[in-house]
Amino acid sequence: MRYVRVVIDTSIIVAGLRSRLGASHRILTLIANRRLVPLLTTSVFLEYEDVLLRAEQRLATGMSERDVAGFLSAFASAAEPVDVHFRWRPQLRDADDEMILEAAVNGGADALIAHNVHDFRVAAGIFELSVLAPGEFLKEMEK
Secondary structure, three states: OOOEEEEEOHHHHHHHHHOOOOHHHHHHHHHHOOOEEEEEOHHHHHHHHHHHOOHHHHHHHOOOHHHHHHHHHHHHHHOEEOOOOOOOOOOOOOHHHHHHHHHHHHHOOOEEEOOOHHHHHHHHHHHOOOEEOHHHHHHHHHO
16 A cells, blocks of 8 residues: 655644534545545644644634643654755745745655645646645545
8 A cells, every 4th residue: 555645734733623524534534544645844833733723723623722732642653743944935925835835845745735736826837736626635535
């Protein structure tokens, strides 16, 4: 079995925890089942933690702080750590997305999965990186 190494934008994590019906949740399930390997830098992990611990996110997901810690621990145990040796900034209009791009480029990701794919398209071309929305990614995996 070939493991696919991916970088997951924070919005995918949030959407996947908010609803069990969508493609984002399916991606989280594939990670939990070890069919996908998320690539993770320290800054990306801290971003996930910051967003998931916000009161409005915990209310929307129904997760306690302890639940968030458990989820992040499980996610990190499934992940491959990536050291950032090169910073490619600035490449994107949204500075908050730069750390996601850096994780993908430095980690040699097979794909970057995001809802805002258009924000990554120019940089994806420069770095020959596949940037896909969750549904597109799942379709590609089925091929």
